[in-house]
Amino acid sequence: MSQPYAPTETPLFKALWEAQDGCCALCGQTMPSSRFDVAHSTLWKHQRPTYDHIIAVARGGPDTADNLQLAHARCNKVKGMGNVRPPVRKG
Template sequence: MAQALSPEARERQRLYWQEKNRRRRAAKRGGASEPYTLVEIAARDRARCGLCGGRVAMKRVAPHPKAPTIDHVVPVAEGGDDTRANVQLAHFRCNSAKGARGSQQLALIG
């Protein structure tokens, strides 16, 4: 019988698949990709949401509205790259509202 994973191992596994899927989606659309982590982006952005400017609750997990997520400034669906230069930290709520639209389009809607 398989042994259950520890919470830490489960989180590492989740992050691994999340990163792998980001790279796969970018490659599928012909965009560039480079490795990065949520923690690196959060440190760079000083734990502030790139969409609303509010503080991101780094200990929360989606679907909590203030949970940290990676937002692509130019969405991968629109041809954006999966690189550090094209990502920012965002609340789960803000990133979900933005969807696959660019920041400029979001400003026009909101």
């Protein structure tokens, strides 16, 4: 599920970012911490960190902080489309 980018100043974002060492919970690759960490806005669109429900709300998961993790926007979208594994990122 795609959602608007939430500011990195939120306590929840900071806590998840630190717990995950800035890595996507789905593919394990590093996520950019800001738009200026990537060369082009299109890359930011796909690589930006997003909130991902570990257990989808549509499948009975709670909409709580305990059920959230950070994931690349692209990985989150692939997961939402029903694929078990997001594509492996190279580089």
